[in-house]
Amino acid sequence: MPEPGTPEFLSRCPRDPGYKAPHITFLVSSQTHTPVTTPSPVVQHTSSRPSPTQLPTSIAAASTARSSSVFFDRADQLISDLFSGRLAVAVASGGGRRGGEEVDRLRRPIPPHRAAMGRAPCCDKATVKKGPWSPEEDAKLKAYIDENGTGGNWIALPQKIGLKRCGKSCRLRWLNYLRPNIKHGDFTEEEEHIICSLYISIGSRWSIIAAQLPGRTDNDIKNYWNTKLKKKLLGKRAPSRRLQRASQDAPMPYSYLAAGGGGASSSGNANGTTAALSSSALERIQLHMRLQGLYSAFGCGASNAPPQWPKLEPPTDAVAMTTVSHGHSLAAADVVEAEQQLNPSAGASYDMPVPGGFEERSASKLGFGSAAGEAAGVASTVEMSSGSMVGGGFGYGHVDELYDFLYSKQLAAAGAFQGGVPPLPELQCPDGGAVVGADEKFSTWMASCDHYVPTTGGQQLQLQAGGNSMNLQDFVLGYDQ
């Protein structure tokens, strides 16, 4: 790490001069989670997302504890709600962080103090200027901050310098555009690789991902993901704006489809009988599925080993662990202890080396259980140090297959699918309402590998793969953070 306070350091830490790049530890649990079949009482919990500036080691364990218990409880509740029709989820426009969190938040009572006070505007909406910044405004802001710093008060800053802008707008302009050492323009393959790896593991925590990419802002990365990487990986077109807007009034499943198959947002829909999951969660599932398909292609006819489904990962908060300063991971014992506290029925987590064969390496790297690991009832912890990621060596190497996947090297080499990565399989909810990324070619391709047979079964959608099966809900909920 560069010295705190240096331009290089600041360029790596977009949000806070005191911020230390997180050390990401991927926990790949191969312990099977017993499907929940009975609803539990409504779980009240916070939906806190630790900011990158506030994830010291000591909190990581606590975060793990909080999140995992919440995870299983929430899974329980959500499964029940999803298929009992009690959960009304549809597409909403505007606003952020909907999906599963929103579901919980809506269920939570509004704290009295919040209900009473409402929201005070951060600035006078009537007098504040909106829209693109002029060069003059940029110059004013930059000159002031260069000379005086932000003064620790963005809200007051625009008044000080005579800008008719909201303080938040100033902050955003500075962080995303005016700040020194900002990189604009095309992303490198290495950067793409890092973004994809992290997205699969921790979801849309753009600020955390941005912290791993010197000079890139979370907004840039978010835009890049939404406009390019997502399409590249998922092989589908983003829904047109028109379609998105139309979807807001449309009944499911149309709105679900229009939302890109992900149906991310949540607000009550007309009949309240269908549900959508967070787009982030679904995208990550789809990525995993694609990667597994890729992985399976190599196993076609080569092994009788049962297919390995991606394992439930701990909730995102538990996945992104940070250390305060030196990039140490949590001690393995800490992880074990935390996991055992949360989920005594689950196996311990060991910081163990991953066996070297391709299958097991790939499975662990990408979050799929390895046969060996499964048999032993253990989990693997795969680490990715920020240093190796940010440095020039790109040496973290746990997702080499992802890299190949991104650039179609494996498929080309294996001749597994002529014409590139096949599109996505079809997922259908039990009521037949929601179809995700339907594509015959992929299904055919997967069927030919005898590893993947999406189907519906009874009240709960089951994904059957050879002799193994798991409930989609189990799988989904592990991602739906």
Added chain:
DNA sequence: AACAGGATCAACCGCCTTCTG
């Protein structure tokens, strides 16, 4: 050339967490 639709990205919105008094 005109138009429609898609792609891109800066900026906004609203929520949540943390800080402060």
Added chain:
DNA sequence: ACAGAAGGCGGTTGATCCTGT
């Protein structure tokens, strides 16, 4: 312990540019 302010974050939108017909 509480309320309010401020900062931070992620999702969404609107303006603009690009591309195909």
